[in-house]
Amino acid sequence: MSVVDDVRSLILGGQYAPGDRLGEVELAEALGVSRTPVRDALRRLQSEGLVDITANKGARVVEYPRQDLETIFELRARIEGLAARQATALATPQDADALHEVAVAIREHAERGDQDAVYRLNAEFHQSLVRLGSSAVLAQSISSLIHSAVLLRTYSSFDEEAMRRSVNHHIEIAAAIRAGDPEWAEAVMRAHLFSARASLLGPRRQENE
Amino acid sequence: MSVVDDVRSLILGGQYAPGDRLGEVELAEALGVSRTPVRDALRRLQSEGLVDITANKGARVVEYPRQDLETIFELRARIEGLAARQATALATPQDADALHEVAVAIREHAERGDQDAVYRLNAEFHQSLVRLGSSAVLAQSISSLIHSAVLLRTYSSFDEEAMRRSVNHHIEIAAAIRAGDPEWAEAVMRAHLFSARASLLGPRRQENE
DNA sequence: TGACAAGGGGTTGCATACAATCCATGAATA
DNA sequence: TATTCATGGATTGTATGCAACCCCTTGTCA
Numbered sequence: 029m030s031v032v033d034d035v036r037s038l039i040l041g042g043q044y045a046p047g048d049r050l051g052e053v054e055l056a057e058a059l060g061v062s063r064t065p066v067r068d069a070l071r072r073l074q075s076e077g078l079v080d081i082t083a084n085k086g087a088r089v090v091e092y093p094r095q096d097l098e099t100i101f102e103l104r105a106r107i108e109g110l111a112a113r114q115a116t117a118l119a120t121p122q123d124a125d126a127l128h129e130v131a132v133a134i135r136e137h138a139e140r141g142d143q144d145a146v147y148r149l150n151a152e153f154h155q156s157l158v159r160l161g162s163s164a165v166l167a168q169s170i171s172s173l174i175h176s177a178v179l180l181r182t183y184s185s186f187d188e189e190a191m192r193r194s195v196n197h198h199i200e201i202a203a204a205i206r207a208g209d210p211e212w213a214e215a216v217m218r219a220h221l222f223s224a225r226a227s228l229l230g231p232r233r234q235e236n237e
Numbered sequence: 238m239s240v241v242d243d244v245r246s247l248i249l250g251g252q253y254a255p256g257d258r259l260g261e262v263e264l265a266e267a268l269g270v271s272r273t274p275v276r277d278a279l280r281r282l283q284s285e286g287l288v289d290i291t292a293n294k295g296a297r298v299v300e301y302p303r304q305d306l307e308t309i310f311e312l313r314a315r316i317e318g319l320a321a322r323q324a325t326a327l328a329t330p331q332d333a334d335a336l337h338e339v340a341v342a343i344r345e346h347a348e349r350g351d352q353d354a355v356y357r358l359n360a361e362f363h364q365s366l367v368r369l370g371s372s373a374v375l376a377q378s379i380s381s382l383i384h385s386a387v388l389l390r391t392y393s394s395f396d397e398e399a400m401r402r403s404v405n406h407h408i409e410i411a412a413a414i415r416a417g418d419p420e421w422a423e424a425v426m427r428a429h430l431f432s433a434r435a436s437l438l439g440p441r442r443q444e445n446e
Numbered sequence: 447t448g449a450c451a452a453g454g455g456g457t458t459g460c461a462t463a464c465a466a467t468c469c470a471t472g473a474a475t476a
Numbered sequence: 477t478a479t480t481c482a483t484g485g486a487t488t489g490t491a492t493g494c495a496a497c498c499c500c501t502t503g504t505c506a
Binding site for chain 4: 051052053063067083084085086
């Protein structure tokens with residue numbers, strides 16, 4: 029396990045909340061290494077979009093303003109919509125099965141109320157899908173957008189109905205991919221993300237009250 | 238000018254081609270600093286998607302396989318399409334004017350055959366637009382996709398007609414934004430990117446001969 | 447002649463020391 | 477009392493030394 033992965037886990041795991049300072053010596057001592065690999069890790073996480081570094085002032089976990097979050101979900105709908113569409117052509121039946129497995133596991137953990145597992149598996153579901161639909165290179169450059177939802181602790185603001193919707197979307201997406209239907213897959217993925225946005229950010233069109 | 242920016246310029250400027258090794262000592266000597274800041278820079282550029290680092294084997298400039306390039310342009314059409322759409326609402330008249338200025342400058346340099354300037358200004362046009370349409374945070378996480386085109390030395394494979402199209406697209410996009418017409422702006426942006434993809438990668442549907 | 451193993455040069459990974467910068471605290475003065 | 481400036485601690489930025497690793501070369505043996 030590399031130091032980058034360790035620090036990323038600390039952030040995504042919630043040990044450090046958005047806005048928290050990430051001191052180099054503090055992290056180095058916590059992980060039992062010197063400052064050098066920690067600095068490496070922070071630099072990389074900055075470009076991954078998880079960390080915000082100001083010269084001579086150190087690193088903090090990024091905070092997304094509300095407007096950015098609106099845009100992020102709009103973007104994810106487009107990007108992951110494309111990924112879902114392409115995955116119908118590129119994924120093997122085994123890939124589709126694996127995706128279905130994850131979707132089912134999410135449902136089970138959700139029913140049991142195990143939120144940590146749901147976070148983790150949800151990120152895994154989305155990352156795998158993007159990887160299937162495009163490539164590892166692209167998946168990496170998009171991962172920060174997917175992480176943004178995790179940073180938000182998405183599901184804490186989901187009510188029961190929203191959670192049920194989300195869980196079912198995952199399974200439906202896996203089904204669409206197994207069926208090889210690109211339009212269906214893309215449409216469900218878009219619905220999935222817009223539904224999450226609504227639960228997270230509340231009703232839109234606050235402008236024309 | 239930071240070391241990261243220096244190294245990025247070396248890559249985007251073409252001093253290092255895709256696949257080239259990026260030795261730490263070599264870069265450090267060239268830039269007159271020690272290995273430490275160079276290492277920082279390479280780690281960051283890795284997550285920006287510009288370099289590829291393998292443990293104990295060093296860094297190389299990334300190479301995108303053809304299939305990835307197809308996907309990259311498809312993605313950019315969706316992402317920058319959204320950016321163009323949103324920019325119509327968010328950009329001030331000054332922003333639109335500035336964009337127009339850049340578009341005109343691109344035309345002038347293109348007529349004069351100054352490809353280096355065209356590369357640079359083109360990247361600036363797209364980056365500014367994304368920044369206008371979303372936010373600095375998002376623009377950064379998308380920049381690697383825009384860079385991929387620069388890495389390709391896009392315009393070297395453009396014929397005269399394709400170049401004219403590209404140049405006019407930029408101006409038209411600025412016009413659509415100034416007119417505040419989101420559909421128009423998004424449509425032109427998509428055309429712009431699909432046209433570039435066609436020039437770069439040749440005709441599609443090679444599968445059904 | 448071919449294959450495999452040992453050695454050596456070179457490169458990266460990590461740790462530590464020092465320099466530069468920032469920020470907060472407190473004292474001195476208007 | 478409020479403001480400014482200086483000073484100190486704390487934190488980041490950079491340099492350098494050493495250890496670990498990879499790969500190429502070379503030599504030996506079948």
